[in-house]
Amino acid sequence: MRVLVAGATGVIGRPLVKALREAGHEVVGTTRSRPEVVEEMGGEPMVVDALNTDELRAGVIEARPEVVINQLTNLPQRINYRRSAESLGPTTELRGKVGPALAGIAAEAGARRMIAQSVCFFYASTGKPAHTEDDPLFELPPELPEAQGAIALQSLERATLETPGLEGVVLRYGWFYGPGSAYARDGSWGQDARKRRFPVVGRGTGIFSFVHVDDTVTATVAALDRGSGTYNVCDDDPAPMSEWLPVYAEALGAKPPRRVPVWLAGVIAGKQAATMSTRLEGASNEKAKLELGWEPKYPSWRQGFREALG
Numbered sequence: 489m490r491v492l493v494a495g496a497t498g499v500i501g502r503p504l505v506k507a508l509r510e511a512g513h514e515v516v517g518t519t520r521s522r523p524e525v526v527e528e529m530g531g532e533p534m535v536v537d538a539l540n541t542d543e544l545r546a547g548v549i550e551a552r553p554e555v556v557i558n559q560l561t562n563l564p565q566r567i568n569y570r571r572s573a574e575s576l577g578p579t580t581e582l583r584g585k586v587g588p589a590l591a592g593i594a595a596e597a598g599a600r601r602m603i604a605q606s607v608c609f610f611y612a613s614t615g616k617p618a619h620t621e622d623d624p625l626f627e628l629p630p631e632l633p634e635a636q637g638a639i640a641l642q643s644l645e646r647a648t649l650e651t652p653g654l655e656g657v658v659l660r661y662g663w664f665y666g667p668g669s670a671y672a673r674d675g676s677w678g679q680d681a682r683k684r685r686f687p688v689v690g691r692g693t694g695i696f697s698f699v700h701v702d703d704t705v706t707a708t709v710a711a712l713d714r715g716s717g718t719y720n721v722c723d724d725d726p727a728p729m730s731e732w733l734p735v736y737a738e739a740l741g742a743k744p745p746r747r748v749p750v751w752l753a754g755v756i757a758g759k760q761a762a763t764m765s766t767r768l769e770g771a772s773n774e775k776a777k778l779e780l781g782w783e784p785k786y787p788s789w790r791q792g793f794r795e796a797l798g
Contacts, residue, residue, distance in 0.1 A: 489712065490514040492553035492599075494538065494590060495560035497525045499668040500605065500661075503705050504559065505529040511709060516551045518544075538586045541593075548590070549597045555712055556594040558604040558648070560586055566676040569758035576637055584640030588647035595653040603711050604648040608660035608697055608720040608771035609764075610638050617695050618726050618772040621660070621718040649717065657711045659704075662722030662771065665789070666701035666796050673740060673797055681733075682742040689765035690750040692730030697722035697770040700792050703784040710780040719776040725788035726770025732789055739793040 491508055495501045496517025502525065508515045509530035516534050517526035523533035536547045538560055548556070562578035569575070587604060594602050611619040612626040625638060649656035665671035672678055680686040699722045707721040733745050753762040776782050786792030 489555060490516070490551075490553050491555045491557060491712070492516045492518070492534075492548060492551050492594075493531070493557045493559060494518045495558065495605075496529070496531060496533075497522045498559050498561055499664060499701060500704050500708070501559045502529055502668070503701060504557070504708055505531040507705050507709055513712075516553060518547065538582060538590075541586075541589050544586070544590065545593045545596070548593045552597065553594070553599050555601045555603065556590065556597075556599045557708065558587060558590055558602070558644075560590075561605070565670075567670070569761040572758065572760055573636070580637050580640045583644045584636070587640070587644030591647040591651040591654060591656075595651050599654065601655040601657070601712070602648050602651070603657045603659060603708060604644055606641055606645055606658050606660045606718075608662050608722055609768060610641060611769055611771065613767050613769055616769055618697070618770045619720075620772050621720060621775055645718065655716055657715055658718040659707060659711060659721045659776075660718060660771065661704050662697040662699035662720070664701055664704065665698055665792065669701060671698075671736070671797075678740055678797075681737045681745065682740050684743055684746055686733065686737070687746040687748045687753070688730050688733055689748060689753040689762055692728055692733065692747075692765065694729045694763075694765045694768035695726050695770040696729065696732060696768060697726045697773075698732070698789040698792070699723055699784065700786045700796055703786060706785070707776060707780060707782045710782045714781060715776075715779045719780060720771040720773050721776055721782075722771050722773050723784050723786060723788055723792070724773060725790065726772075727789065729765050732793075735790060736793050736797070739797045 506529040515531040517531040526533035560582040567575045612624045670677045
């Protein structure tokens with residue numbers, strides 16, 4: 489099978505290209521400036537600026553993929569939630585502008601299937617610890633800066649699922665941990681945890697659904713020829729911040745995290761970060777396991793933090 493991975497040098501893109509090649513697929517990987525990384529993973533590099541629609545169209549049509557996998561993101565090494573538009577804006581643009589364009593281009597190029605990266609932590613707060621794919625996403629007034637990320641994701645998901653001629657699959661990943669992620673030992677959250685700069689906010693009631701990078705890869709490979717629609721790709725164990733953060737710190741060999749009141753977290757880290765720490769709700773992976781035939785290597789962050797980060 490000939491597969492095009494858009495965003496082949498990202499956290500998921502690199503191991504995904506390698507896994508697809510090991511499974512015997514032909515892989516073309518897009519990159520803006522690092523063709524050598526795609527080659528190291530065994531893929532055929534395509535140097536393209538994804539924001540240049542004409543350039544992107546020409547490259548995808550020339551590649552003639554059967555399946556297109558959209559892994560395009562442009563996140564900084566450290567996200568500043570006090571300046572979320574600055575930190576998250578480039579990725580929001582890739583999702584909201586390039587995502588729909590890429591879906592149309594994939595159909596034009598004759599691809600039969602489109603798989604797109606989304607996230608499973610945009611569900612509306614309704615009191616559920618683990619949301620299913622049918623639950624509503626949160627909505628904010630569109631003029632608010634923090635609303636733009638959710639609007640872009642919904643545009644990406646609709647284009648993936650509704651573009652004529654494409655079989656669409658949306659994979660809503662959980663919070664990444666493992667190599668290259670912010671939660672890796674050398675990632676921004678890992679560094680903060682080891683310096684005791686990653687506190688439990690308030691009562692730490694925000695519920696997080698994690699997924700190891702390796703498990704996102706196996707789920708994505710499974711979606712090459714299975715399933716349709718939207719899937720939460722996360723582990724089996726959504727948990728509140730007050731529960732997982734001390735375990736995370738221990739896995740890194742750090743001292744237990746401090747605790748700070750919600751108002752102080754809002755001042756220091758930004759309102760969005762404080763809200764996630766106290767009001768976030770988790771996701772259920774049952775549909776992905778049933779329809780994709782996927783089982784996470786790390787069914788719980790409890791095992792994953794210990795084995796993959798320790």
